[in-house]
Structure formats: structure tokens, C-alpha cells
Amino acid sequence: MSDPILVTENLEKRFGGVVAASEISLSLYPGETLAVIGSNGAGKTTFVNMVTGYLKPSSGTIRFRGRDITGSSPRKTAQAGIRRSFQISQIFPQLTVLENVMIAEIAAADGKGGLRRAALTDARMQTGRAVLDRFGLGQHSDTAVGTLPQGIKKQLDIAMAAINDPALILLDEPTSGVSSDEKIEMMERVIAPLKADDATLLFIEHDMDIVTRFAERTVAFYEGKILADGPTREVLSEDDVRKYVIGGVHA
Numbered sequence: 001m002s003d004p005i006l007v008t009e010n011l012e013k014r015f016g017g018v019v020a021a022s023e024i025s026l027s028l029y030p031g032e033t034l035a036v037i038g039s040n041g042a043g044k045t046t047f048v049n050m051v052t053g054y055l056k057p058s059s060g061t062i063r064f065r066g067r068d069i070t071g072s073s074p075r076k077t078a079q080a081g082i083r084r085s086f087q088i089s090q091i092f093p094q095l096t097v098l099e100n101v102m103i104a105e106i107a108a109a110d111g112k113g114g115l116r117r118a119a120l121t122d123a124r125m126q127t128g129r130a131v132l133d134r135f136g137l138g139q140h141s142d143t144a145v146g147t148l149p150q151g152i153k154k155q156l157d158i159a160m161a162a163i164n165d166p167a168l169i170l171l172d173e174p175t176s177g178v179s180s181d182e183k184i185e186m187m188e189r190v191i192a193p194l195k196a197d198d199a200t201l202l203f204i205e206h207d208m209d210i211v212t213r214f215a216e217r218t219v220a221f222y223e224g225k226i227l228a229d230g231p232t233r234e235v236l237s238e239d240d241v242r243k244y245v246i247g248g249v250h251a
């Protein structure tokens with residue numbers, strides 16, 4: 001097996017007296033698609049926030065491609081090749097789909113070169129259109145985002161996170177707020193282009209049908225700790241996971 005792309009060792013995050021996550025030791029391998037499940041408050045988003053630099057761990061280490069990135073800022077983490085999407089889409093509803101992607105391109109370029117780089121150039125527009133085509137969003141390019149269904153907004157949010165082909169993408173509840181009719185198609189549309197680029201993918205998910213369909217491996221969180229980690233079907237059939245995680249998901 002190849003070397004892991006991401007290794008966390010004994011990660012812990014405390015908020016005052018609350019232990020949001022502890023003893024999180026996890027290795028992700030290149031090209032894997034991994035689901036993170038757990039009931040509300042189990043520590044899933046805290047884990048993603050630590051890996052992406054939005055929260056500094058209280059203790060433990062994070063290594064990405066062999067390099068220690070523990071406590072790095074979100075910007076540095078993104079530059080290293082880790083990107084994410086959020087539970088609530090980070091998009092401008094009054095702007096068009098293409099404008100949103102071009103702004104994400106500018107953000108990904110990190111302001112280098114000042115105003116010249118920040119300009120909405122033809123080249124940037126072409127790249128933006130290519131990104132939208134890859135994610136099946138081409139027909140919505142000139143539509144104001146606020147008028148689109150939730151599934152398309154989420155798809156756009158993920159397409160924006162995938163700009164510059166990061167090696168590792170973490171999606172925080174990509175299907176939340178998306179109707180059950182739209183969910184599968186939306187996931188197919190985002191996962192196919194990410195996999196075509198050999199990205200390693202982790203997604204937090206509450207819908208076990210989506211987990212079974214799209215993740216080959218699943219990690220179950222319970223009360224801030226890893227309760228189970230393995231092939232999806234095995235994890236979902238473990239007694240403790242059925243009792244503490246699947247039973248409590250909608251609690």
C-alpha cells in the first residue's frame with residue numbers, strides 16, 4: 001500500500017471543559033473516498049476544522065504528505081493542497097454561477113501579483129467555464145446563484161473548493177438541505193470529476209444510503225472519539241455503530 005496522504009495522531013480539541021474530539025488517530029490513503037458519520041455533536045466538524053486549519057488542536061499532530069501541518073492557518077493548509085466545503089455554502093447569492101467561480105479562482109491565486117492577478121480576465125473566465133463544465137454546471141453559468149435549487153448550490157460550492165485540483169478535499173455534509181430526489185445525482189456529479197483527478201475525498205454524511213453508495217471506507221465518531229473505522233458495509237453493520245451512531249443520527 002502507498003504511503004498515507006494524511007495522518008492524524010491523537011488529535012484532541014477542548015473548548016473549556018468540553019472535549020469536542022479526542023484520540024483521533026486516522027490515516028487516509030491517496031485516492032480513497034471516506035465517509036465520516038456520527039450523531040449531532042460527535043466531533044465530525046471539529047475534526048475537519050482541525051485538518052483544514054480552522055481550529056488549532058489542543059494536542060496531537062497532523063501530517064500531510066509527510067509534512068507536519070499541525071496548527072497551520074487555513075490559507076497555508078489550502079496552499080499545501082487541502083481544500084474544503086462548508087455545511088453552509090460559501091457563495092454570493094446575488095452573483096452568477098460563473099462570477100462566483102471566478103472569485104474563488106482569485107482567492108485560490110492568493111492575491112499574488114496584486115490587482116493584475118485579481119482582475120476578472122478573459123483567461124480567468126475561460127478557466128471558470130471549464131470548471132463549471134467539469135462539474136456539470138455549464139448551463140447555469142449566467143444564472144444568479146440565489147435562484148438555483150439547493151443541490152446546484154452545493155455542487156457549485158464543491159466545484160469552487162476543487163479549483164486548482166487539491167490533493168485532498170473535505171466536504172462537510174455535502175447533501176445537507178438537498179432534497180432526497182436530488183442527493184444521488186448531486187453526489188454523482190461532484191464525485192466523478194474529483195475522482196477523475198485522483199483526489200482523496202472525505203465527506204461528512206448523515207444519509208446512510210449516500211454513505212453506502214459513495215464511500216468505500218467509513219469512520220464512525222461517537223462522543224468525540226473514533227468508534228469504528230473500516231470498509232463501509234462492515235462498519236455500518238457493527239452493533240455499536242447501529243446502536244450509538246445510526247440510531248442517534250437524527251436525534
Ligand SMILES: Nc1ncnc2c1ncn2[C@@H]1O[C@H](COP(=O)(O)OP(=O)(O)OP(=O)(O)O)[C@@H](O)[C@H]1O
Nearest residue numbers: 015018019020038039040041042043044045046047
Ligand atoms: N466553538 C465551539 N465552542 C464550544 N463548543 C464547541 C465549539 N464547536 C464545537 N463545540 C462542541 O464540540 C462538540 C462537537 O461538535 P461538532 O460540531 O464537531 O459535532 P458534529 O459531529 O460535527 O455535529 P453535527 O452533526 O451537529 O454538525 C459538541 O459538543 C459541540 O457543542
